[in-house]
Amino acid sequence: MALNRTFTLNTGAKIPAVGFGTWQAAPHEVEDAVEVALKAGYRHLDCAAIYRNEAEVGRGIQKSGVDRKDIFITTKLWNTKHDPKDVEPALDKSLKDLGVDSSTYI
Numbered sequence: 001m002a003l004n005r006t007f008t009l010n011t012g013a014k015i016p017a018v019g020f021g022t023w024q025a026a027p028h029e030v031e032d033a034v035e036v037a038l039k040a041g042y043r044h045l046d047c048a049a050i051y052r053n054e055a056e057v058g059r060g061i062q063k064s065g066v067d068r069k070d071i072f073i074t075t076k077l078w079n080t081k082h083d084p085k086d087v088e089p090a091l092d093k094s095l096k097d098l099g100v101d102s103s104t105y106i
Helices: 030-040 054-064 084-098
Strands: 006-008 014-016 044-046 072-074
Touching: 014 072, 030 044, 030 054, 054 084
Parallel strands: 044 072
Antiparallel strands: 006 014
């Protein structure tokens, strides 16, 4: 089954080959969609701060009951946040909105 396939990154981490995308997810629907996707077997979530739904994604993660260590989350740094002074605050905001601890990322 494709949901069980992974690729090994140069860090040794394994990223699931199939991810659940959250771009253009309708407001107030992505939380439930993420919960259902994780319960159905997805273990890779594709997110970005610019999607403006990371807090809902985080609530969906919590509702799913899937252990955080079993979920690979990809998020992106928006173009206006590439100045070195802006990177860490932008990352911290995404981590907070997603409801994940900074010690759990690669």
